[in-house]
Amino acid sequence: MALPTVNTRYLFFTGKGGVGKTSLSCATGIALAEAGKRVLIVSTDPASNLDEVLAVNLTSTPVAIPDVPGLFALNIDPEASAQAYRERMVAPYRGILPAAAIQSMEEQFSGACTVEIAAFDEFSALIGTPEKTREFDHVIFDTAPTGHTLRLLSLPSAWNGFIESSTGGASCLGPLAGLEQQRHLYAATVAQLADPKQTTVILVSRAETASLREAERTCSELKDLNICNQVLVINGLFQAKTPGDIIADAMTQRAQQALAAIPDKLAALPRFVTAFMPKGLVGITALQALSKPEAADEDISIPQTPIPALPSLHKLIDDLEAGGVGVIMTMGKGGVGKTTVAAAIATSLALRGHKVLLSTTDPAAHVAAAIETPVPGLSVSRIDPQVEIERYRQDILAKAGANLDASAKAMLEEDLRSPCTEEIAVFRAFANAVAAGKECFVVLDTAPTGHTILLLDAAEAYHREVQRVQGDIPEAVRQLLPRLRDPAFTRVIVTTLAEATPVHEAERLQQDLLRAGIMPYAWVINQSLLASGTHDPQLAQRGQYEIPFIRKVAGQLSTRCALIPWLAEAPIGGKGLAQMTEVL
Numbered sequence: 105m106a107l108p109t110v111n112t113r114y115l116f117f118t119g120k121g122g123v124g125k126t127s128l129s130c131a132t133g134i135a136l137a138e139a140g141k142r143v144l145i146v147s148t149d150p151a152s153n154l155d156e157v158l159a160v161n162l163t164s165t166p167v168a169i170p171d172v173p174g175l176f177a178l179n180i181d182p183e184a185s186a187q188a189y190r191e192r193m194v195a196p197y198r199g200i201l202p203a204a205a206i207q208s209m210e211e212q213f214s215g216a217c218t219v220e221i222a223a224f225d226e227f228s229a230l231i232g233t234p235e236k237t238r239e240f241d242h243v244i245f246d247t248a249p250t251g252h253t254l255r256l257l258s259l260p261s262a263w264n265g266f267i268e269s270s271t272g273g274a275s276c277l278g279p280l281a282g283l284e285q286q287r288h289l290y291a292a293t294v295a296q297l298a299d300p301k302q303t304t305v306i307l308v309s310r311a312e313t314a315s316l317r318e319a320e321r322t323c324s325e326l327k328d329l330n331i332c333n334q335v336l337v338i339n340g341l342f343q344a345k346t347p348g349d350i351i352a353d354a355m356t357q358r359a360q361q362a363l364a365a366i367p368d369k370l371a372a373l374p375r376f377v378t379a380f381m382p383k384g385l386v387g388i389t390a391l392q393a394l395s396k397p398e399a400a401d402e403d404i405s406i407p408q409t410p411i412p413a414l415p416s417l418h419k420l421i422d423d424l425e426a427g428g429v430g431v432i433m434t435m436g437k438g439g440v441g442k443t444t445v446a447a448a449i450a451t452s453l454a455l456r457g458h459k460v461l462l463s464t465t466d467p468a469a470h471v472a473a474a475i476e477t478p479v480p481g482l483s484v485s486r487i488d489p490q491v492e493i494e495r496y497r498q499d500i501l502a503k504a505g506a507n508l509d510a511s512a513k514a515m516l517e518e519d520l521r522s523p524c525t526e527e528i529a530v531f532r533a534f535a536n537a538v539a540a541g542k543e544c545f546v547v548l549d550t551a552p553t554g555h556t557i558l559l560l561d562a563a564e565a566y567h568r569e570v571q572r573v574q575g576d577i578p579e580a581v582r583q584l585l586p587r588l589r590d591p592a593f594t595r596v597i598v599t600t601l602a603e604a605t606p607v608h609e610a611e612r613l614q615q616d617l618l619r620a621g622i623m624p625y626a627w628v629i630n631q632s633l634l635a636s637g638t639h640d641p642q643l644a645q646r647g648q649y650e651i652p653f654i655r656k657v658a659g660q661l662s663t664r665c666a667l668i669p670w671l672a673e674a675p676i677g678g679k680g681l682a683q684m685t686e687v688l
Contacts, residue, residue, distance in 0.1 A: 307319045
């Protein structure tokens with residue numbers, strides 16, 4: 105069991121949310137630095153927790169990591185990047201153009217797409233301009249969950265193609281000069297990504313079927329982008345040392361079954377395996393232990409601390425049912441089980457005789473697999489970006505393009521080819537799903553935190569964009585923000601694990617929601633080993649590690665909580681989901 109071998113200057117860690125990309129990228133960086141290399145770790149995740157794992161306050165410039173000579177890290181802050189990008193585009197015109205024109209330009213750069221463009225600019229500067237990182241032997245990118253990462257990696261080609269074909273009128277991107285100036289930088293970035301002597305992509309997965317399926321999809325899509333130098337890491341592999349504990353045996357068996365059925369494309373890749381770490385992976389000492397798996401066996405003591413008393417998910421569903429129809433949104437860091445919690449809530453409400461719509465805005469979209477078999481009264485849907493983009497294009501062309509001449513229509517079609525169109529199209533579909541809450545229970549399995557917040561923050565920019573192109577705003581969109589802010593209509597379920605990073609990330613999510621005028625309804629602590637009843641030494645030690653985080657959630661962060669144990673029966677299908685709603 106070992107960390108991945110490094111043979112290139114650039115390393116990308118990617119994979120499904122919650123698989124351990126950040127801890128692995130940090131542990132790899134520490135190991136390289138201890139071997140005498142100078143290493144820079146960069147987070148491109150809008151919901152970065154690099155500060156948390158390294159236990160240091162980071163900025164957008166390299167910060168030296170204490171106690172690890174040669175190791176540096178930085179966060180690409182999307183919001184700060186967007187503000188700087190917006191000012192860079194608008195500043196030259198201040199004092200020259202009228203105030204109304206300046207305000208219009210600022211509005212052009214206020215949407216979620218600008219955030220992504222700006223963050224990508226900084227990413228490109230690091231990988232496409234080698235002199236910016238000349239002092240480092242290795243640059244490690246701790247990337248966002250898979251859907252965002254693939255967009256990030258495909259953007260160089262997307263922007264190059266868009267700039268190449270553009271002849272004007274792409275007003276949703278703002279002044280095209282901001283992109284045109286970067287043409288050579290983007291071309292250099294593409295070349296670096298596709299060069300196997302320069303770049304390695306580390307596909308990170310757990311020994312779980314869904315996680316491996318996601319890694320396979322990522323593998324294929326990266327190869328389609330000519331990014332072929334890939335390795336696979338199976339992270340946190342648990343192996344029961346003494347059989348007989350129902351939870352430990354179930355965890356071991358699930359991992360063995362998943363690895364036995366590993367997809368062929370992944371099986372062909374170089375593979376590395378890291379061990380399950382009972383003490384967690386926050387802080388330099390814990391990260392150093394990841395390259396020394398024997399440390400996982402040291403000092404395993406199991407103090408007998410009682411489980412904090414919390415109600416089950418069943419009680420929370422009782423409360424949701426009593427509140428009547430509306431929207432229920434599961435939100436939280438990637439990998440905490442939002443999908444299974446959403447599926448369990450939706451299934452339970454349907455079995456109680458209610459009409460329920462379960463939908464997802466998550467690019468990974470595992471919600472249908474969690475349901476497995478039809479449930480009377482339950483409808484399952486997915487907001488598919490490609491479907492929504494085409495629907496949106498056709499709608500706009502029919503309404504706005506009907507009376508345009510050939511030249512004007514060509515400009516409109518060009519506008520709709522921009523990468524910004526996806527955000528607008530998906531946002532409209534999200535608004536329609538929320539509107540359905542007037543007639544039934546709508547359970548939304550949302551994307552990981554960063555994406556979700558960007559989606560919600562896009563509201564005002566979307567309103568302005570629709571008015572510009574269409575001249576009117578659909579009723580569902582007009583009512584979206586008031587509905588999201590109405591606690592009687594929208595109930596947000598903040599989902600977390602009883603671990604440091606997921607709890608602190610969820611706490612930041614709650615603060616963001618409150619600033620947006622959205623009051624969370626409840627918290628759910630998922631997959632608790634403490635509540636599982638396990639007596640396995642490693643798992644019991646991890647269970648004790650959960651206690652302060654459970655107390656923080658129940659005592660400080662929320663007045664309404666539910667606790668779901670780690671289940672021997674996988675939470676898939678009717679039987680598995682029903683376990684989640686049983687009374688503890």
